Amino acid sequence: MNEILLRTVRRVGTSGAPADVRIVDGRVSEIAPTGTLDPTGPDTEVVEAAGAWLGPGLRDHHTHFDQWALVRRRVDVSTCDSAESTAALLADVARTGVTDRVLIGHGYRDGLWPTPARRELLDQAAPGLPTVVISGDLHAVWCNALALEYFSAVVGRPLETGDDGVLREQDAFDVTGALSQVPDDLLDGYVADAVEAAAARGVTGIVDLEMRFGLDRWRRRIHAGADALRVSSGVYATELEDVIGRGLRTGDVVDGTRGLLTMGPFKVVTDGSLGTRTAAMTDGSGVLAWPFDELVAITRRAVDAGLVPAIHAIGDRANTLALDVFETVGTRGTVEHAQLLVDTDVHRFARLGVAASVQPEHAMDDRDIADRHWAGSTDRAFPFAALERAGARLLLGSDAPVAPLDPWISMAAAVGRDRDGREPWHPEQRMSALAAWRGSTDGRVGVAVGDLADLVLVESDPLASSSAGLRAMRVLATAVAGRFTYREL
Numbered sequence: 001m002n003e004i005l006l007r008t009v010r011r012v013g014t015s016g017a018p019a020d021v022r023i024v025d026g027r028v029s030e031i032a033p034t035g036t037l038d039p040t041g042p043d044t045e046v047v048e049a050a051g052a053w054l055g056p057g058l059r060d061h062h063t064h065f066d067q068w069a070l071v072r073r074r075v076d077v078s079t080c081d082s083a084e085s086t087a088a089l090l091a092d093v094a095r096t097g098v099t100d101r102v103l104i105g106h107g108y109r110d111g112l113w114p115t116p117a118r119r120e121l122l123d124q125a126a127p128g129l130p131t132v133v134i135s136g137d138l139h140a141v142w143c144n145a146l147a148l149e150y151f152s153a154v155v156g157r158p159l160e161t162g163d164d165g166v167l168r169e170q171d172a173f174d175v176t177g178a179l180s181q182v183p184d185d186l187l188d189g190y191v192a193d194a195v196e197a198a199a200a201r202g203v204t205g206i207v208d209l210e211m212r213f214g215l216d217r218w219r220r221r222i223h224a225g226a227d228a229l230r231v232s233s234g235v236y237a238t239e240l241e242d243v244i245g246r247g248l249r250t251g252d253v254v255d256g257t258r259g260l261l262t263m264g265p266f267k268v269v270t271d272g273s274l275g276t277r278t279a280a281m282t283d284g285s286g287v288l289a290w291p292f293d294e295l296v297a298i299t300r301r302a303v304d305a306g307l308v309p310a311i312h313a314i315g316d317r318a319n320t321l322a323l324d325v326f327e328t329v330g331t332r333g334t335v336e337h338a339q340l341l342v343d344t345d346v347h348r349f350a351r352l353g354v355a356a357s358v359q360p361e362h363a364m365d366d367r368d369i370a371d372r373h374w375a376g377s378t379d380r381a382f383p384f385a386a387l388e389r390a391g392a393r394l395l396l397g398s399d400a401p402v403a404p405l406d407p408w409i410s411m412a413a414a415v416g417r418d419r420d421g422r423e424p425w426h427p428e429q430r431m432s433a434l435a436a437w438r439g440s441t442d443g444r445v446g447v448a449v450g451d452l453a454d455l456v457l458v459e460s461d462p463l464a465s466s467s468a469g470l471r472a473m474r475v476l477a478t479a480v481a482g483r484f485t486y487r488e489l
């Protein structure tokens with residue numbers, strides 16, 4: 001019998017009276033005032049928590065985990081404010097000697113660049129080296145001439161651009177997809193590192209919406225010891241029939257993974273993104289990926305097979321259509337992103353039982369782009385308070401690698417809508433600390449007897465922290481089913 005006694009914790013959701021918590025065989029078995037629990041079991045490990053705050057383990061409800069594991073190893077260009085400075089940073093890296101076949105930058109945001117990207121800037125930055133820079137929202141890839149040649153050969157058709165060297169949408173996805181094709185053992189090593197990094201931020205569970213169905217990869221990784229996270233692995237339309245053929249239903253636990261791996265949702269992408277100006281808008285601009293009838297048909301097919309839909313919608317038109325799909329099919333699920341909503345749609349989430357799966361840090365990354373491209377509409381962009389007031393269930397995520405896989409960053413952006421010392425952006429749409437917290441766990445606020453011991457111990461009360469305090473929250477320990485996955489105690 002595995003037994004842990006956490007001594008002197010303060011519980012999130014309470015006034016903070018010190019308590020001791022006993023964990024037996026992966027579950028919380030007793031909670032009592034500090035000093036009143038007998039620590040003298042033969043196998044009892046006593047952990048002095050010294051007043052740390054104890055809460056349910058954290059969840060990131062929207063990740064692209066393989067991409068995140070890869071991106072953590074690429075050149076981060078997200079702070080570059082022009083095409084020239086991006087190229088200059090890559091030139092610096094190229095000079096130090098690149099051992100990989102392709103030089104990869106990640107995270108450019110050209111929405112506010114004074115002049116657009118040009119292919120020749122990258123030709124000059126890394127002579128002789130195929131060089132690509134992936135946009136922060138993954139919908140565009142800026143390439144030099146060698147990279148266009150290289151990836152045309154890899155994907156098997158000519159990839160053509162204008163003078164900008166920028167591939168968009170499917171062409172961009174094909175290139176990022178090819179970049180993800182690293183050998184399994186290498187990728188598994190990157191993933192194992194990223195799993196550890198997530199645990200160090202208090203994460204015990206993720207929803208993985210990797211475009212290539214990941215269930216079998218995750219089973220292999222968990223077997224190999226990358227077992228610090230519960231993973232819900234989603235599937236896209238391209239592999240939907242395989243999943244249905246295997247009889248996998250959302251929530252099914254995969255055998256032999258100690259309950260860590262479950263079948264995730266059916267993910268379907270309906271429009272583009274804000275940064276790439278491809279979000280589908282009520283003014284008719286943007287891109288719709290599916291005719292409505294086909295979207296209804298494939299969603300119904302998935303639902304009939306036991307899969308819960310997760311529908312990507314960014315523009316206001318795309319969100320209306322996503323909600324229409326849920327209403328037509330008559331199912332619950334999630335709208336992923338829900339970035340721009342018309343007022344009449346805000347109440348539909350709660351009414352239809354559809355959760356808004358939001359990524360608050362995108363609002364911080366894209367506030368200036370939204371002010372420009374969604375001018376006059378930003379009072380209904382990332383409308384967290386409106387959704388909360390309307391009773392919608394809010395789920396928080398990072399969309400890693402678009403934002404770092406760190407729920408404290410998401411919570412900070414949700415409750416503060418501020419970053420970098422700037423004034424808050426539309427502070428009237430701040431989320432309450434309670435909603436941000438519940439949206440970052442499995443819905444629980446605090447820890448109770450009988451709960452699965454997926455736990456996090458942190459330095460301060462998350463419900464009483466400033467946005468800056470949340471962003472920099474110190475995590476002291478993380479546990480999955482009573483097993484420490486990260487600990488400083």
Ligand SMILES: [Zn+2]
Binds near residue numbers: 063209
């Ligand atoms: Zn995503």
